[in-house]
Amino acid sequence: HPHYKAPRGNKLHAKSWQTEAALRMFLNNLDAEVAENPDELVVYGGIGQAARNRESLEKIIQVLLELDENHSLLVQSGKPVGVVRTHPQAPRVMIANSNLVPAWADWKHFEELRERGLMMYGQMTAGSWIYIGTQGILQGTYETFVSCGNKHFDGDLRHKLLVTGGLGGMGGAQPLAATLAGATFLGVDIDPTRIQKRIDTRYIDKMTYSYEEAIQWVMEAKEKGENLSVGLVGDIGDVLERLIQDGITPDVLTDQTSAHDPLNGYVPNGMSLEEALQLRKDNPELYKEKSIKSMARHVELMLKLQEKGAVTFDYGNNLREFARQGGCENAFNFPGFTPAYIRPLFCEGKGPFRWVALSGDPEDIYTTDQALKEAFPENDHLIKWLDEAREKVAFQGLPSRICWLGMGEREKAGLIFNDLVRTGKVKAPIIIGRDHLDCGSVASPNRETESMLDGSDAVSDWPLLNLMSNTAGGATWVSFHHGGGVGMGYSQHAGQVILADGTDRADECIRRVLYNDPAMGIFRHADAGYDKAKEVGDNFGMLI
Amino acid sequence: HPHYKAPRGNKLHAKSWQTEAALRMFLNNLDAEVAENPDELVVYGGIGQAARNRESLEKIIQVLLELDENHSLLVQSGKPVGVVRTHPQAPRVMIANSNLVPAWADWKHFEELRERGLMMYGQMTAGSWIYIGTQGILQGTYETFVSCGNKHFDGDLRHKLLVTGGLGGMGGAQPLAATLAGATFLGVDIDPTRIQKRIDTRYIDKMTYSYEEAIQWVMEAKEKGENLSVGLVGDIGDVLERLIQDGITPDVLTDQTSAHDPLNGYVPNGMSLEEALQLRKDNPELYKEKSIKSMARHVELMLKLQEKGAVTFDYGNNLREFARQGGCENAFNFPGFTPAYIRPLFCEGKGPFRWVALSGDPEDIYTTDQALKEAFPENDHLIKWLDEAREKVAFQGLPSRICWLGMGEREKAGLIFNDLVRTGKVKAPIIIGRDHLDCGSVASPNRETESMLDGSDAVSDWPLLNLMSNTAGGATWVSFHHGGGVGMGYSQHAGQVILADGTDRADECIRRVLYNDPAMGIFRHADAGYDKAKEVGDNFGMLI
Ligand SMILES: NC(=O)c1ccc[n+]([C@@H]2O[C@H](COP(=O)([O-])OP(=O)(O)OC[C@H]3O[C@@H](n4cnc5c(N)ncnc54)[C@H](O)[C@@H]3O)[C@@H](O)[C@H]2O)c1
Ligand SMILES: NC(=O)c1ccc[n+]([C@@H]2O[C@H](COP(=O)([O-])OP(=O)(O)OC[C@H]3O[C@@H](n4cnc5c(N)ncnc54)[C@H](O)[C@@H]3O)[C@@H](O)[C@H]2O)c1
Known part of the structure; x- marks a missing residue:
């Protein structure tokens, strides 16, 4: 395949930085350093793509090179389908990915459409061109583990063993996030190449095919209070079963296998990766059945370990839902990570703010790090993170934070x-974006909006209002997706990316969009009855 | 209840015509001349509301009176939930109604949320403040009947009997549309007050409780080629059964009972309206069961008449879907009206363009009528319609066309x-809007996007791109709804309304939005493979 790589430097290829930024971030999403499988245009999260196919990819590049500031490109599930009339303060690209009318919104119908070339899966930041490699999720995972440590272990994760499954695009951030937070880490993945990738990028310390060896390493480290991370090749269900047999109970237990997709993601128990890949093609129905049954077993084992005292939570891959479908009736007996650890942050409009230096120069990111430390001198947590990140996080593709x-x-x-x-x-210029997983941008009743105070988990008016606010405010590109994280039928979410190109136009757009975007989180949580959100809203004088 | 009425004249109450227009149209939607049930804030289409409750209504008015041109109001299922930062070329109001994450997107979950005060049903133009009474659907219905006449009866509907059920908010347009198109008309409604309303507004000629009398009237008129319209009080299923017994086969057969909503809409066979209202409250589950069974019977009877030669089509109320659920397996054996009669128009970007004179002066509408006739002198069909409309259509609320x-x-x-x-x-100023039922604004596999050439019926990226295009283009208010027309789970659709206030700003916004909006129809249908759309797209040089 052609070697996708964003242009660097400050020379324009497109007509303005608005379109240049979109072009660079689109290509950066497919950079082999960033994407899980650029050959198939897959960025992360199972089959999350940046463009529908090679032809669409080329057309997108072509249109972005020609587009002026009075027009905008429309992208429909990864395919460029039209150019409309807009203005310089409007988004240059508007994207809708994987959206299906509810009664047809399942993997089966989606796969039919995908096979006929009519759709692609956008995940959250794959199809919306703001994935920045594993660092993207690193901070979120780190926040979650720290928050978990604060809640259950007096803020200290040393001498604690954290066990999880899945070390893929997102899950691969877990070992580094855990060790940054002080814990000893054991991660299990059926695919050795995924673990090798984390070794190469310094996200994980050690790798083995042997259960015995892995256990020896982590038990010793836990004993000594060392924040070692170990990747073990195997089926997560089998490993949990062995742990129970051996009387080992993790302190913290979660999972990030690609359970959101029972066909193209999760690998069923009792078969090798190769056998699994073959069965996917030969008998998708049987595959799905086995997959869902394995998830049921997987969750049963998690519940057993929870009973034995492991702090257990779902990490946003919809594992519990499919386990329930596979026969595990009390699958929802452990909580999702959002109500457990993230919602308090959402109530303050907090979310995964990220930015990228379009120059390609790491120094630019260090300059922004420094500027933030000066701007928020009282924020110890932030400063600690920026320092750790600078030291331990390897950039992938364009430098980002x-x-x-x-x-x-x-x-x-x-x-x-x-x-x-x-x-x-x-x-x-610098481009600023965020994950679709944010305080006011997503409706996902098994994840971000699980157990809302007023029961409004499934109300998806909110991400739509977020989309409209950011489109009207003048984000540089906007997106609306279905099925990210938890799979078809289970979520709807909006994204925005905004350019800082040093112009007054950018100042105006930033003042609007970076107000509106977190404001949606305050509105949404205040409306649902969260006191914290009302308090923050009152402080900003923003509630009507 | 307070008597809702939009202010007239050219004096501003709000800070600009943008917000004044939204305010007037919001109140106009609830004007007793326009709305089916202003007491309950219900505008049309079963329980389609303009605001969630009285409190929300008052708050919306208050915010609109104060809002400047650098801010926009957010409305979530009829409740004002926030104000965000925007600019003069952005929408003043952004609305999301009745949207639910797909796996929860059914009437049951919606009703739970509605009962807890968390949602309302927006229908298409109820919650988006651009319903203009029965005239709104009149033209669409007229286009459909004319197109049906062209296809099956050499363009002549005289001596033809058209039979249908439902004379409510939308369905009440059928008698006038049918007689304008030349046909003899028999409409059946279980609720006499609905028929009386059509008598009062001159949409229907005669009303009776007697089947025998109704038949005598229409058979005589048909014989003479008179375009008489008759409203008969009764259950549509019972009347169809009698027609079959009596060997009377309508030439054209359709239905506009509120079948999209088996609980709060359709009235089951075998009970009086009063009994039905009581059962709704006492035993909703039983009601729904009876309702769905009655629809199955209703469609069985339609299929029998189709066999006997009646040109039979579904008129967008999802009757076939519920009939199928009620046990009528071949319910989809007659087509929906879109593939049958409307899609060719969609391929030219044609759709229900409507406008309202904010002055309240009918003369303003006549001035616009005249201007259009001069602008499109070659368009005989349009000119005939404008003349007929001026003569036969009574205005409801603010004058509109x-x-x-x-x-x-x-x-x-x-x-x-x-x-x-x-x-x-x-x-x-004049306000210009349209129904959500338009060429590029809706995904509704049992209605507007039924049987698309490429099988993309359920892909809802398109209405989302429509929403973004019109938000970015600068419509005055925009909306995104779920479940309009066909009910929860079955549709997603976008709306836009744009102000002509005589300013240059308006010129710019109109040039963008009234290009983008029909352009979405061309993009969507060209992408699906319709030659006509490709041809139109090529003529406008707009395909990429
Ligand atoms: N919590 C969050 O913030 C968040 C954010 C985005 C995505 N997610 C979800 O997390 C999950 C992981 O995302 P990803 O991008 O890493 O996906 P991915 O497809 O890149 O990686 C999944 C990994 O799971 C492994 N795996 C599958 N079945 C296994 C089994 N039975 N035993 C052991 N390993 C197995 C695969 O080999 C793969 O390496 C997805 O479901 C995703 O939707 C969570
Ligand atoms: N084709 C279109 O363009 C289009 C547009 C919008 C709405 N619709 C659909 O058309 C339907 C009608 O809309 P509406 O606004 O007129 O709804 P409505 O609720 O105002 O009127 C429905 C009427 O049907 C009558 N009815 C119910 N059950 C009956 C029965 N068994 N026998 C006889 N009459 C019965 C009711 O008394 C009522 O008068 C809805 O399903 C709506 O979604 C179609």
């Missing part, structure tokens, strides 16, 4: 970045 | 209207 910022903070950070570009302190 | 216009035509008409305002030829 992520940290969780809340209401007020995002707007402030955005304006600072725009100023760095205006005054030439960084070498080219 | 509707006609189907296509790619190019809408933009042209919008600019002409803006010019009429600018030059003072009309007394106040």
Whole structure:
């Protein structure tokens, strides 16, 4: 395949930085350093793609090179389908991926459409061109583990063993996040190439095919209070079963196998990866059946370990739902990570703020790191993270950074970045985006909106209002997806990416979009009755 | 209840015509002349509401009175939930109604949320504030009947009997549309007050409780070639059964009972309206069961009449789907009206273009009628319609007009209207909108997108791209709804309304939005493989 790589430097190929930024981030999503499988245009999360096919990819590039500031490109499930009339303060690209009318919104119908070339799976940041490699999820995972440590272990994860499954695109962030948070880590993946990738990028310390060896390593490390991370090749269900047999109970237990997709993601118990790949093709129905049954077993084992005292939570892959479908009736007996650890942050408009140096120069990111540390001197947690990240996180593709910022903070950070570009302190514009997993951008009753206070888990008016607010505010590109994270039928979510190119136009757009975007989180959680959100909303004088 | 009425004249109550227009149209939707049940804030189509409750209604008015041109109001299922930062070329109001994450997107879950005050049903133009009474659907119904006449009866519906059920908010347009098209008409409704309302507004000629009398009237009229319309009080299923017994076969057979909603809409066979209302409250489950069974019987009878030669089609109320669920296996043996009669129009970007004189002065509408006749002198069909409408259509609420216009035509008409305002030829600004049922704004596999050429019926990326295009283009308010027409789970659709206030700003927004909006229909149908859409797209040089 052609070797996808975003252009670097501050020379324009497109007509403006707005389209240049979209072009670079689109290609960056497919950079072999970033994407899980660029050959198939797959970025992460099972089959999350950046474009529908090679032809669409080329057409997108072509249109972006020609588009002016009074027009916008429309992308429908990874295919460019039209150009409409807009203006310089409007998004340059508007994307809708994988959306299906509810009564048809399942994997089966989606697969039919995909096979006929009519759709692709956008996941969250794959089809919306703001995936930045494993670092993207690293900070979120780190926040979650720290928050878990605060809640259950007095803020100290040393001498604690964290066990999980899945070390893929997102799950691969777990070992580093865990060790950053101080824990000893055991991760299980059926695919050795996935673990090797984490070794190569310094996200995980050691790898083995032997259960005995892995256990010896982690039990010794736990004993000593060492934050070692170990990747074990195998089926997560089998490993949990052995742990129970051996009387080993993890302190923290979760999972990030690609359970959201029982056909193209999760690998059923009792077969090798090769056999699984073959069965997928030969008998998809049988595969799915086996997959769902294995998930039921997997969750049964998690529930057993929970009973024995493991702090157990679902990590947003819809594992419990499919386990329930596979016959495990009390699958929802352990909580999802959002109500357990993330919702308090959402109530302050906090979410995964990320940015990328379009110059390609790591120094530009260090400059932004420094600027943020100066802007938020009282925020110890943030400063610790920025320091750790600089030291331990290897960049993938264009240099980027992520940290969780809340209401007020995002707007402030955005304006600072725009100023760095205006005054030439960084070498080219900076692009600011976020995951679709954010405080006011997603409806996903088994994940982000699980157990809302007022029972409004399934109400998806909110991500739509988020989409409209960011489109009207002037984000540089916007997106609306279905099925990210938890799979077809289970979520709807919106994304936005905004350019800091040092212009006054950018200042205005940033002031609007980076206010609106976290504001949606405040509106949504205040409306649902969360006191914290009402308090923050009152402080900002923003509730009507 | 307070008597809702939009202010008239050209004096502003709000800070700009953008918000004044939203305010007037919101109140106009609830005007007793327009709305089916203003007491309950119900506008049309079963329980389609304009606001969630009285409190939300008052708050919406209050915010609209205060909102400036750098902010926009967010409405979530009829409740105002926030104000975000935007700019003068962005929508002033952004609305998301009745949207649910697909796996929860059914009436049952919706009703639970509605009972807890968390949602309302937006239908298509109820919650998006651009319902204009029965005239709104009149033109669409007329286009459909004319198109049916062209296809099956050499363009002549005289001496033809058209039979249908349901004379409510939308269905009440059928008698006038049918007689305008030349046919003899028999409409059946279980609720006499609904028929009385059509008598009062001159949409229907005669009303009776007697089957014998109704038959005598229509058979005589048919014989003479008179375009008489008769409303008969009764259950549509019972009447169809009698027709079969009596050997009477309608020439055209369709239905517009509120079948989309088996609980709060359709009235089951074998009970009086009063008994039905009681059972709804006492035993909703039983009601629904009876309702679905009655629909199965209803469709069985339609199929029998189809066999005997009646040109039979579904008129967009999802009757076939529920009949299928009720046990009628071949319910989909007669087609929906879109593939049968409307899709060819969609391929030219044609759709239900409507506008309202905010002055409240009927003369303003006559001025626009005249301007359109001059702008499109070659369009005989349009001119005939405008003349008939002026003569036969009684205004409800603010004076308004509707006609189907296509790619190019809408933009042209919008600019002409803006010019009429600018030059003072009309007394106040004009607001331009449309139904969510349009060429590129809806995904509804049992209705607007039934039997698409490429099988993409359920792909709802398209209405989302429509929403984004119109938000970015600068419509005055935008909306995204779920479940309109065919009920929860079965459709997703976008709306837009744009102001012609005589300013340059409006010229710019109109040039963008009234291009983008029909363009979505061309993109969507060209992508699906329709030659006509490709041809139109090529003519406009708009395909990429
Ligand atoms: N919590 C979050 O914030 C968040 C965010 C995005 C995605 N997710 C979800 O997390 C999951 C993982 O995402 P990803 O991008 O890493 O997916 P991925 O497809 O890149 O990786 C999944 C990994 O699971 C492994 N696996 C599958 N079945 C297994 C089994 N039985 N035993 C052991 N390993 C197995 C695969 O080999 C693969 O390496 C997805 O379901 C995704 O939707 C969570
Ligand atoms: N084709 C279109 O363009 C289009 C557009 C919008 C809505 N619709 C659909 O058409 C249907 C009608 O819409 P509406 O606004 O008129 O609804 P409505 O609720 O105002 O009227 C429905 C009427 O059907 C009558 N009815 C119910 N059950 C009956 C029975 N068994 N026998 C006789 N009459 C019965 C009711 O008394 C009522 O008057 C809805 O399902 C709506 O979604 C179609």
